[in-house]
Amino acid sequence: MQTLGTKALILDVALHRFAEHGYNGTSLNEIADKVGIRRPSLLHHFPSKEALYRAVLLDAFADWFALLEVAVAGDVKRGWPQVERVLRAAFRFFEDHPDFVRLARWEALEGGPMLSQELGDLLRPFFDRGTEFLEREMDAGRLRRYDARQLLLTGYGAVLSYLSDASLMTSLLDVDPLSIKMLAARREHVIDVLRNALQP
Amino acid sequence: MQTLGTKALILDVALHRFAEHGYNGTSLNEIADKVGIRRPSLLHHFPSKEALYRAVLLDAFADWFALLEVAVAGDVKRGWPQVERVLRAAFRFFEDHPDFVRLARWEALEGGPMLSQELGDLLRPFFDRGTEFLEREMDAGRLRRYDARQLLLTGYGAVLSYLSDASLMTSLLDVDPLSIKMLAARREHVIDVLRNALQP
DNA sequence: CACCATCAACCTACACCTAGGTAGGCGACA
DNA sequence: TGTCGCCTACCTAGGTGTAGGTTGATGGTG
Numbered sequence: 426m427q428t429l430g431t432k433a434l435i436l437d438v439a440l441h442r443f444a445e446h447g448y449n450g451t452s453l454n455e456i457a458d459k460v461g462i463r464r465p466s467l468l469h470h471f472p473s474k475e476a477l478y479r480a481v482l483l484d485a486f487a488d489w490f491a492l493l494e495v496a497v498a499g500d501v502k503r504g505w506p507q508v509e510r511v512l513r514a515a516f517r518f519f520e521d522h523p524d525f526v527r528l529a530r531w532e533a534l535e536g537g538p539m540l541s542q543e544l545g546d547l548l549r550p551f552f553d554r555g556t557e558f559l560e561r562e563m564d565a566g567r568l569r570r571y572d573a574r575q576l577l578l579t580g581y582g583a584v585l586s587y588l589s590d591a592s593l594m595t596s597l598l599d600v601d602p603l604s605i606k607m608l609a610a611r612r613e614h615v616i617d618v619l620r621n622a623l624q625p
Numbered sequence: 626m627q628t629l630g631t632k633a634l635i636l637d638v639a640l641h642r643f644a645e646h647g648y649n650g651t652s653l654n655e656i657a658d659k660v661g662i663r664r665p666s667l668l669h670h671f672p673s674k675e676a677l678y679r680a681v682l683l684d685a686f687a688d689w690f691a692l693l694e695v696a697v698a699g700d701v702k703r704g705w706p707q708v709e710r711v712l713r714a715a716f717r718f719f720e721d722h723p724d725f726v727r728l729a730r731w732e733a734l735e736g737g738p739m740l741s742q743e744l745g746d747l748l749r750p751f752f753d754r755g756t757e758f759l760e761r762e763m764d765a766g767r768l769r770r771y772d773a774r775q776l777l778l779t780g781y782g783a784v785l786s787y788l789s790d791a792s793l794m795t796s797l798l799d800v801d802p803l804s805i806k807m808l809a810a811r812r813e814h815v816i817d818v819l820r821n822a823l824q825p
Numbered sequence: 826c827a828c829c830a831t832c833a834a835c836c837t838a839c840a841c842c843t844a845g846g847t848a849g850g851c852g853a854c855a
Numbered sequence: 856t857g858t859c860g861c862c863t864a865c866c867t868a869g870g871t872g873t874a875g876g877t878t879g880a881t882g883g884t885g
Contacts (some may be wrong), residue, residue: 545796586782596745
């Protein structure tokens, strides 16, 4: 049942590998082997390792941007309920796309193969929209006052680190941090902390 | 004025390189060049790349463990003031040891060159002591109730991500995230958020 | 003091492997 | 007959690690 074309299959396998071991830790041979072709055949579909990586990264982020667009559409609610709505949407996305989380983390750490700047530019509009929303709600007294940009970065760290650093979490928690149960516990915890910090 | 012996100099340079580019992204040639010797001379001091990496990592963590010992010594205060005391000590350490932060992040992401388990074992006692402290204070009503372990992990993510993902922060903030001013802003922000989340 | 053995720290040269990427051929199929 | 997708064979760069030699400091001994 391999409905995926070879190209899509390559992207799929590469996403897993890059997410797991990063750019430097992944070889084209590994990817090709898992796809079931030889390396030169892989390079027939993508001109270079870096081109493949870019394609993987942009694909992954396209999904994330699409979700963000939907999640913030209309600013349906105000104050904390809207924050919680977006948070839950984000959590659901991250839980469904663990490879995306790790890929993003590698990219953020490495500064990427000269791609980080570009990604930052794509991320920036969403960051600014988030900032504006938070500032508006704080001004209206519906959220406790903080530096809105710092607050977004705090959310970023609190949400993503747990998911990206799974092996460390396993050492500390003695359970699979990515099990359904632990993911739910994590989600509710973060939301709980932020609610208490944000509600006036 | 090179008061450092060659071995210490190697460790120093290697720490920088591993922190910046990770294990796979760093070659012994780079390190040797920067030290001012040839690679075989470097391998005279450390038997292999992995041995060098282990030495770097254990050194870095030894400093961190030493600080933790001091910071938690005596549980001088109770409730939030003690939490804030430890937080500030940790921030100061991280600001003084940016390479440590990034090294830890690489290690957590990569699962490390088979070292992560070992590191987890070293970290574990501190994690458990933190958990116990928080639970005691929560039971006494001096801190708002959360899952203590989740809370520690939230702190981990919120504090370290900003410092380790500096290149991403630069893209989003348009300023040097590691400047004295921004570091202070970050510190006060995180403490502020956690205070509001934790004080009953 | 003169002599010699030892050893640490460095070097050059080399062996070996794996990586990414290229050249060119072969078969299937429109 | 052309083109697509794949192959084998090959190239080069760069990585880790080893072999073996040089130098210079140390330190015991006649």
